[in-house]
Amino acid sequence: MNTTKILNNLIEICKDGQDGFRDAGENAKHSDLKSLFAGYSLQRAKFAGDLQQLVIHLGEEPDTTSSVASAIHRGWIDLKAAFTQGSDHAILTECERGEEHAVSAFRSALTETLPADVRSIVAEQSEKVQASHDDMRNRRDAAAK
Secondary structure, three states, X not given: OOHHHHHHHHHHHHHHHHHHHHHXXXXXXXXHHHHHHHHHHHHHHHHHHHHHHHHHHOXXXXXXXXXXXXXXXXXXXXXXXXXXXXXXXXXXXXXXXXXXXXXXXXXXXHOOOOOHHHHHHHHHHHHHHHHHHHHHHHHHHHHHO
16 A cells, blocks of 8 residues: 555544544533543644645645544444433543544554654554543543443
């Protein structure tokens, strides 16, 4: 797979996360979670922007949209939030599920041959995506108690 295609896939994943975390923040009940989700949404917007700059540097056109699958996933978050009256546990569960997809996409990208500068940025973002996944899982588990 070529570098631009890999980066455009990750851009889409980051845009999905940006939108998903924004939606989660709108549905969360507790202000600390609203702030957390807003922060993760901004982080993903920055990640997408950084990856778009790499694509431009490669002389290609970056992806600027989120995927259809993520729109369905975000819709499911909205539906589940409505059914559970905005249960923070349910929202955290769905955020963790979205982050599992992102972790997988970043790991897959790192198995490919990438230029050193691209690999460095993707690896750094991958670590942060893994950390946010772990944060969602830990908060979900704490909210279940």
